[in-house]
Amino acid sequence: MLWSYTDWTSDALPMVEAGELGGIISRGPRPANVQTAVEFTNDLQHRSPLPLLFLEDFEFGVGYLIRGATEFSSAMGLGATGEAQCAYEAGRITALEARALGYHVPIVPVLDVNVNPANPIINVRSFGEDPEKVAEFGVAFARGIEEAGCMACGKHFPGHGDTDVDSHRQLPAVPHDRARMDAVELVPFKRCIDAGISFIMSAHIVFPAVDPMPGLPATLSRKILTGLLRDELGFEGICVTDAMSMRAIADNFPAGEAEVRAAEAGADFILCMEPRVAYDALVAAVKSGRIDLERVRTSAARILAAKERMKLHEKRDVDAGAVASVVGTDAHREKALEIARKSMTLLRGETPCLRPDGKLLAVIVRTKRPTGIESHEVLAAELKGHNPSADCLFVDEQAGADAAVQVERRIPEADRVLFATFARVEAYKETSGGRAPAQEEIVRVLARSEKPFTAISFGSPYVLGRLGTAHNLLAAWHDSDVCIQAACEVCFGKLKPAGESPVTIPGL
Structure with a gap:
């Protein structure tokens, strides 16, 4: 044996x-x-x-x-x-x-x-x-x-x-x-x-x-x-x-x-x-x-x-x-990006939902990959590449009322709002798959603003069923660099989302 x-x-x-x-x-x-x-x-x-x-x-x-x-x-x-x-x-x-x-x-x-x-x-x-x-x-x-x-x-x-x-x-x-x-x-x-x-x-x-x-x-x-x-x-x-x-x-x-x-x-x-x-x-x-x-x-x-x-x-x-x-070649990354682009799935709304010259408030949940890369930083850099004036606010996964207050204070300066969660599936973790009720108060604050509201999940799509107040819902499926790049291309109108969800999402 x-x-x-x-x-x-x-x-x-x-x-x-x-x-x-x-x-x-x-x-x-x-x-x-x-x-x-x-x-x-x-x-x-x-x-x-x-x-x-x-x-x-x-x-x-x-x-x-x-x-x-x-x-x-x-x-x-x-x-x-x-x-x-x-x-x-x-x-x-x-x-x-x-x-x-x-x-x-x-x-x-x-x-x-x-x-x-x-x-x-x-x-x-x-x-x-x-x-x-x-x-x-x-x-x-x-x-x-x-x-x-x-x-x-x-x-x-x-x-x-x-x-x-x-x-x-x-x-x-x-x-x-x-x-x-x-x-x-x-x-x-x-x-x-x-x-x-x-x-x-x-x-x-x-x-x-x-x-x-x-x-x-x-x-x-x-x-x-x-x-x-x-x-x-x-x-x-x-x-x-x-x-x-x-x-x-x-x-x-x-x-x-x-x-x-x-x-x-x-x-x-x-x-x-x-x-x-x-x-x-x-x-x-x-x-x-x-x-x-x-x-x-x-x-x-x-x-x-x-x-x-x-x-x-x-x-x-x-x-x-x-x-x-062999490893990490440009050709391999291009194939990964091609696949990521094909996967982008707009569950509700229309694109482009963000503007390169608008006043964007992006509320991004912090997360770290197994390699130590901080995906929220990658997303913020990608957003700023499309809209240099984007206001990116990082919040903890278990962020509650205090974070919601910060969000509410910054909303008046924005003409569009974005909520990005990573909803990672992680072993041994109680919040695996996006089970973080504390984030819902932030979502309610964004919804009350009555400004064009986009929500993206770079992980479990099921969390989007609980974000029904958002005008635009995008499933990006994972927080790899290529998925983050493809999602931003969709949001800013440079890529037409063609994916179809392979699962039924309650609430949608």
Whole structure:
């Protein structure tokens, strides 16, 4: 049995050097930029006696996590383009850049069907609410990854799209019967499995229609990971767990025991936070006969075949000198911008809604990307590039009455007002997906001004349903540089929005 590791503590490096880990997914600290990413993967490959597989959550492109690489729109933004070819191109470029940095498995595409607007953790990570469209875009994205030399990973099996709980924080359940699962949740997974996807990631979610054992998540269920995934759907690739440190697992199953149960259920790669505890528990389970040795050999054979496919037996490290010609190139950024422009979706109103010579008050919610880039500063600079006299007021995500007073004082000087929120989808965060009621008072103040009022979400589109007083509502889907640029082009009349929302937004 081989597994991966999710955080750098004192026992991780010795385990790499002893050949006790089969792969790496970093959870802190991640490489800060493309140079340190190459140093990171090459260094660990040199230290390990066995070739390592490197996995990473490059859901919005490599640039989402590593500065200097290309960042795209969200999956929902890709869905808004209506063109599966956009998903293919995003997958292809993501894989080219990931492989150049020494990564082999961008853990995408997300195959969850986001039918629940209250979903705090899938949301814009999904291609939409139509199972057939999610399947079409998921297959295209995965094909782009695989054809560019990496291995795609569909997640979160058998479906995380209809939950209103974040599995990083609690153990969710999907209570639907099997017929409903066949018609919705399983459609994209079936399609990608039939197309030959390399990896499937399990969900830490209870599915009583498949396994009636109370409180048993899919990750630990043999009926789901073996019976449904392999025996029924015919998946022959590698089954990897979601992070075992997530509270859906960690709050309910002890470290070590959880990893043993995942192996018994059928997982090949186990993403564990406490690798020494997990390693010792798995070894003990094999020695005691609890886990059959043939079960271990089956998983090991799958993983070794994946490493051979990546030609890691011939060359493990990557050429640092070749990175600049592949990662974050002008051509890749132009393709990302082209896709972002196609995704812009005007949910209400008309454009242009802002003027280059007008007196604009832009109220922008502060936010920071995983790379440390402050998206509110990027947006302010872009707005001022179109309208140098724009008054940009930054407010905190939990801004309340005091911020509303500041906004009200500045309104008289403006002839148009803009509210921009980023509504980020973030693990472990209570306000994930834009759940910040404090901002609503600011919106009410802007609405009372009776001045032309535009609202933009650079994240969850569902928050726009609560901004019904705005004259113009624009879904920009993500806060990457290209999405911010495209949104400003729409607002100032330089780009006609052509996207269509792939989800229904309550209130609109």
